[in-house]
Amino acid sequence: MAGTVFDPPVAGWERRMPGDKRFFMWVLVCQAILLIGLSGSWIFVAAQNNPTKRFRTSPEEFSQRVNAFVDKYQVAPRTVRVPPGEDAYLLSRMWSFYPDLILKKGQTYTIWYSSVDVVHNPQISEQLLSFQAVPGHAQGVTLTPNTTGTFLVYCGEYCGLGHHGMMGKIVVED
Amino acid sequence: MEAIYTDPETGLRLDRATRRLILTFMGTAFVILGGAAVAALLVALTRAPAIQLLWPSAYYMTLTFHGIMALTMWPHVFEATIWLWACTALLRTRLAAPILGWLAYGLAALGILMILGTVASGKASVMYTLYIPLRADPLFYLGHVLYAVGVLVLMILFGLNLLKARAEGTYTGSLPLVTYGMAVSAIITVVAVVGAVAAFVPAMLWAFRVLITKVDPLYFKATFWAMGHTLQYTNITAMVVAWYATATFALKVKPVSEKFSRWAFALYLITTLPVLMHHLLVDPTWSHAVKYIGATFVGILLGIPSAMHGLAVPASVEKTLRSRGVPGLWGWLRQWGWDNPAMVLLAFSILLFGIGGFDGTVATTMQLNMTRHNNMWIPAHIHGALAGGTTLGFMAFAYGFLPHLGFAIRGKGWAKFQAWITAVGFMTMMGAMHWGAHYGVPRRMQDIRFVGADAPVPSWFASMNLLGIGGTLAAVGVLIFVIIALTSMLSGSKRQPEMVAELKDLRPAPAREPALAGVAARVAQEPAT
Secondary structure, three states, rough: OOOOOOOOOOOOOOOOOOHHHHHHHHHHHHHHHHHHHHHHHHHHHHHOOOOOEEEEHHHHHHHHHHHHHHHHHEEEEEEEOOOOOOOOEEEEEEEEEEEEEEEOOOOOOOOOOEEEOOEEEEEEEEOEEOEEEEEEEEOOOOEEEOOOEEEEEEEEEOOOOOHOOEEEEEEEEO | OOOEEOOOOOOOEEEEEHHHHHHHHHHHHHHHHHHHHHHHHHHHHHOOOOOOOOOOHHHHHHHHHHHHHHHHHHHHHHHHHHHHHHHEEEEOOOOHHHHHHHHHHHHHHHHHHHHHHHHHHOOOOOOOOOOOOOOOOHHHHHHHHHHHHHHHHHHHHHHHHHHHHHHOOOOOOOOOHHHHHHHHHHHHHHHHHHHHHHHHHHHHHHHHOOOOOOOOOOHHHHHHHHHHHHHHHHHHHHHHHHHHHHHHHHOOOOOHHHHHHHHHHHHHHHOOOOOHHHOOOOOOOHHHHHHHHHHHHHHHHOOHHHHHHHHHHHHHHHHHHOOOOOOOOOOHHHHHOOOOHEEEEEHHHHHHHHHHHHHHHHHHHHHHHHHOOEEEEHHHHHHHHHHHHHHHHHHHHHHHHHHHHHOOOHHHHHHHHHHHHHHHHHHHHHHHHHHHOOOEEEEEOOOOOOOOOOOOOOOHHHHHHHHHHHHHHHHHHHHHHHHHHHHHHHHOOOOOOOOEEOOOHHHOOOOOOOHHHHHHHHHHHHOOO
């Protein structure tokens, strides 16, 4: 079985790799550089990037902020019309998202989100957007809605037996 | 005096103490795989909206079972057999201290029983993303700690044996490629055990309510994945070893370039260090620089060693078959061995691992991660890389390894059927998962109808029903494999040991001629194309 993977390599294995193997390694290195460069330059040249606005908080403090926000702009029970230019808040808890947000198409908003109990993951239906809501940490995503409609918000992180019933709503109006 | 078993095909020799240990680990691994496959069947039938078999509490418990058994227990317990074999038979030496192997087995088995027991009691349905402050039974965390310590003991034994063989001079030059790969795997495992201790010791104290009253969820998430994702590279390195070994068992192939393969193994050591970052891409606290360098930059580099092995293994088969007279540009692919379950599983393991690997590269790209985080893309990645790659790779390895240990494979027809149905099942399921992910189907959800929603609910049923079909085929295929493997082991081995006293007697006996002589003869009879 000499020369197979069950035996120590035969003498001379440490010599320079054959040319086709070196060529293949260079192809792999080049495609890696291309992908790394694309993702890296995207941070600077494009608008679609991961949210980085954040602050440390506590569940109590974040709940107070959300309640103050709801009291100020509430238009219906647990529904808030966010004025353009104002920051919005989205609270995750077992097992709902609070409040429902009404946004205006073409306006830019920053939505702050956090959790008051366990880790949640608000996702916006069919928009492929996913935010991690972690207790003790608030994070803000800046986005400009470009589609009108009513969007279901649901949870992607397992958070207990009511996980699949955890829902919220974002409405985008003209 | 020591009883030594010799495999006439390869000439490799194994002493009785090591062999017992190997068989114990392997039997346990097959039982765990069977459990994971039963859970997988139930999960697949629940995720298909046409059936929706289980109610919420049962579904989340079953999914926890499936995740833990298929993701950590089955691959690592099976890898223990490869580790033990690679550091004894291949290095022509005996185990330095079999008692350490039994200690490792005992600790791991106790940990496994604790984890599975708490999950079965319903107090630990937390998935394998058990982020604090989701609270499970304290014994659940203690079980993880025991399991990690057991794995660490096994790594110590493996390291001791490498030193022992080197000191005794039982081999010359570098390690055999299989042992080299398993050594890389062992180093990655030790790194992962550090993460496991950092994650689970505070979590355990928090769950027992002693000393620690609060664990930051982001600390736990980072350290948990420092263990969790790093351990997946233990599996991947062992899977690559299984690829090389499967091709060697079936066709006695020689690697195209030892240096190329060794470079690829060594690259894993560097590129796997920051894999925990892949899970932090949408978390607060981390800056773009950390996310980009830790996850995207190094994450894309991770694909290089895997792609190198993905080329080297089929290339080894091709080169070997050509050297035995297989003609034509694609003749080697026709002669691959499509009637040999091990080679069928090997081919689909490489293919599925490739698809899963590309999924992972997409998901770890910083901007794309947000569109893939926690939807069906992630199960697609896991079922390509881990289930499709590692599980199929290990099943292929077992079809060569069981006869190597003297156990005849029972039900050869079933084995062929099993290989194809598993491969087709996984391909179908992967297709359905990608389809669903494209429309944002969330993962780990018992019900996707969203009863009572006052917003439009997307219809995801077609993709998820297809997932149910694929998942059922794959789970049934794996279950047939478990039955074949266990009956083959329980039927016993006819191989008789010989009693030897001298250490040098562990040197291999002369090996038989390559098994492919028959194929080459058959090819020679065909008209040249």
